[in-house]
Amino acid sequence: xFADYQKQVLLTYHEKxxxxxxxxxxxxxxxxxxxxxxxxxxxxxxxxxxxxxILRQFFGYREDAAAYMRAITNHKAAKFKTLDNFxxxxxxxxxxxxxxxLAWLIDFRPRPYAWDRSYxxxxxxxxxxxxxxxxxxxxxxxxxxxxxxxxxxxxxxxxVPAGTTNQLPGRAAEAALNQALRTDPVKMSRNPxxxxxxxxxxxxxxxxxxxxxxxxxxxxxxxxxxxxGDHYRSISxxxxxxxxxxxxxxxxxxxxxxxxxxxxxxTQRALGHVWYSKIDGDVEFYTSGGFHPIHRERRLKPLTxxxxxxxxxxxxxxx
Numbered sequence: 259x260f261a262d263y264q265k266q267v268l269l270t271y272h273e274k275x276x277x278x279x280x281x282x283x284x285x286x287x288x289x290x291x292x293x294x295x296x297x298x299x300x301x302x303x304x305x306x307x308x309x310x311x312i313l314r315q316f317f318g319y320r321e322d323a324a325a326y327m328r329a330i331t332n333h334k335a336a337k338f339k340t341l342d343n344f345x346x347x348x349x350x351x352x353x354x355x356x357x358x359x360l361a362w363l364i365d366f367r368p369r370p371y372a373w374d375r376s377y378x379x380x381x382x383x384x385x386x387x388x389x390x391x392x393x394x395x396x397x398x399x400x401x402x403x404x405x406x407x408x409x410x411x412x413x414x415x416x417x418v419p420a421g422t423t424n425q426l427p428g429r430a431a432e433a434a435l436n437q438a439l440r441t442d443p444v445k446m447s448r449n450p451x452x453x454x455x456x457x458x459x460x461x462x463x464x465x466x467x468x469x470x471x472x473x474x475x476x477x478x479x480x481x482x483x484x485x486x487g488d489h490y491r492s493i494s495x496x497x498x499x500x501x502x503x504x505x506x507x508x509x510x511x512x513x514x515x516x517x518x519x520x521x522x523x524x525t526q527r528a529l530g531h532v533w534y535s536k537i538d539g540d541v542e543f544y545t546s547g548g549f550h551p552i553h554r555e556r557r558l559k560p561l562t563x564x565x566x567x568x569x570x571x572x573x574x575x576x577x
Contacts, residue, residue: 260354262377267361271345274364282374284363289515292338295363296330297547298510303365304530312362312370317354322366323530327560331547417517481507485551489516503554511548531559534565541569 274280283295314320317329341359344352354371361369368375471545484496484502490512493504518524521543524532533547535558542550543561550556 259377260357260371263371264354264357266377267357267364267366270366271360271364280364289335289338289342292342292363293330293333293335296333296359297327299363299365300327300330301514301531301546308369309362312358316359324560324562327530327547328562331557332561483507483512488519490515490551503552505577511546515544515546515548515551517551518545521570524561524566526566528561528566528570529563530560532561534561534569535559536565541565543570 271280271284275285281295281298283291283298299467306323310326311346313326313329317326320326320329328542337356339498340349340352341356343349345360358370360366438471481492482497482504483490483492484499484504490505492507492512493499495504495506497504518532519565521541524543531545533544535542535544535550535556537550537553537556544558546557550558
């Protein structure tokens with residue numbers, strides 16, 4: 259039933275949202291942000307076999323990938339208002355096409371909905387995995403006794419101890435240090451190994467914390483970028499440039515947004531993957547959509563067969 263499919267899509271959306279696995283456009287939604295996310299997702303991972311049906315349902319039939327990109331770009335932001343209201347909880351239900359679009363945006367799999375697929379079974383599997391995550395885990399550390407457990411806790415590698423992920427450097431060491439400091443002083447003085455381990459841990463905490471501070475300070479100073487002619491480069495936000503604007507860091511733009519300096523190499527395969535701008539008769543080609551890196555008021559347009567034939571092939575003929 260579609261109701262089971264919808265339930266799984268929404269469950270996945272909220273889980274990814276809690277886990278910080280979604281784009282900011284999907285965390286703090288607006289109709290305009292949903293359209294921007296459609297453009298970004300289409301550029302990054304459009305799969306005709308799985309996604310064309312979803313896009314056709316929402317944007318109407320288009321003849322090829324480039325036409326779908328044009329449809330997304332030209333689609334009025336107000337058309338996404340219904341999905342935006344649903345995600346914010348302002349409405350209790352929405353049309354199937356909105357659920358399918360959400361499934362595409364969050365990369366829910368399997369998609370799209372198929373009447374012969376059991377989504378209730380997916381839910382049972384999901385609940386089973388969630389239950390396993392909530393079970394108390396018995397580790398070898400718990401099976402150790404007395405002094406062995408204390409030594410094991412103290413000598414745990416600072417930063418990323420076994421069985422944990424995404425911890426800041428020094429957090430595990432800090433916890434182990436606190437445990438060590440609560441140990442009986444008499445017992446510690448009688449045990450040279452324990453005392454030496456605490457001293458070593460103090461040194462590791464100090465050096466690890468210092469390295470993390472230096473790394474974090476360096477990172478915070480280079481969280482801006484500027485246009486360097488054919489790509490974005492990272493710079494310090496404090497740096498002042500002449501004739502070039504400084505923008506907040508955008509990792510996607512840094513990685514994927516480039517100016518195509520050899521348009522004569524473009525073929526019809528570039529349709530749906532390349533964007534262009536035409537300013538005062540000068541045509542430029544880029545590897546990603548968005549706004550012109552210098553003329554920020556100009557939005558780039560998806561490459562069309564007409565522009566390809568007239569300008570890219572024209573450049574090839576000159577060469």
